[in-house]
């Protein structure tokens with residue numbers, strides 16, 4: 356039985372529809388991440404699952420049971436919010452153990468849970484401090500700890516790392532990934548950061564304007580984005596998009612634009628030959644280019660070269676449009692002189708220019 360099911364879930368404020376018929380199934384033990392730009396409805400969806408926000412239509416099921424009208428406390432969920440509030444008069448240990456004390460857990464069990472979670476979150480040395488004596492990042496970790504000590508069947512996180520600096524964020528992300536593997540609980544995590552989504556999620560739900568754009572594993576989203584939005588949202592640096600025309604020559608399909616003609620892999624043929632002659636949008640990941648000459652290589656200008664260690668990010672131009680190229684580099688690549696590149700054919704994505712869906 357799926358752990359949580361959303362069936363035609365809807366939310367509107369007055370006449371304004373915010374969530375527009377979401378359908379989604381989350382299996383037990385799965386780490387699901389909701390990702391999308393600000394305002395797309397991630398927090399609203401999470402709050403409806405938690406029972407903090409009334410739903411306007413559809414159904415939410417937990418363990419097969421409809422919970423539409425169930426109080427938050429009866430849903431067996433633990434939450435960590437974007438805006439957390441710690442109890443200012445309690446120290447870290449008391450803040451973290453609050454729910455357990457309320458549920459009358461044994462003292463030794465409370466202590467061992469708090470110590471274990473504090474260790475994981477790097478809070479051991481702060482257990483006796485009050486929230487006012489902590490940094491923003493430390494407070495956020497306490498808020499997370501307060502939920503993690505609980506025995507809930509599902510943990511809901513709304514941007515729990517948003518107040519942390521980059522280094523701590525990466526460290527906490529790794530801790531969270533390890534912990535979720537260890538405890539094997541159902542996790543739902545909301546973020547607008549695609550890197551966080553890609554590194555944490557078993558399954559990622561990409562949202563835009565209250566709608567699901569695609570659901571898949573990190574690899575599925577990266578390798579086979581279902582539409583232009585997902586293609587542009589996942590991956591850094593961002594995918595390049597160019598106008599091109601599909602054509603067939605000598606049994607092979609090509610995408611041809613201003614100053615380039617790239618062959619597509621043979622496996623695309625059954626899917627694309629019926630679109631021969633059509634104008635499409637192609638997507639090329641910056642990392643699909645490699646420096647080299649040979650069959651099908653193209654000469655491209657190097658307008659700007661940014662050396663960032665093992666990689667160089669190059670600004671170039673193709674089909675009359677600026678593009679980004681990312682190549683591994685032992686030494687800085689000079690800008691000015693053009694260079695030859697080979698485009699990996701597996702990395703060429705083709706989209707319908709009208710529907711924006713992958714072809």
Ligand SMILES: Nc1ncnc2c1ncn2[C@@H]1O[C@H](COP(=O)(O)OP(=O)(O)OP(=O)(O)O)[C@@H](O)[C@H]1O
Pocket residue numbers: 368373391392393394395396397398399400547
């Ligand atoms: N109480 C409310 N009344 C009217 N509109 C609301 C209300 N709460 C949220 N909204 C709107 O619903 C939309 C979705 O908001 P939500 O907070 O779910 O976005 P989000 O994806 O979590 O964004 P962020 O990444 O910025 O946190 C937004 O356009 C927001 O303005």
Ligand SMILES: [Mg+2]
Pocket residue numbers: 397398399437513
């Ligand atoms: Mg939000």
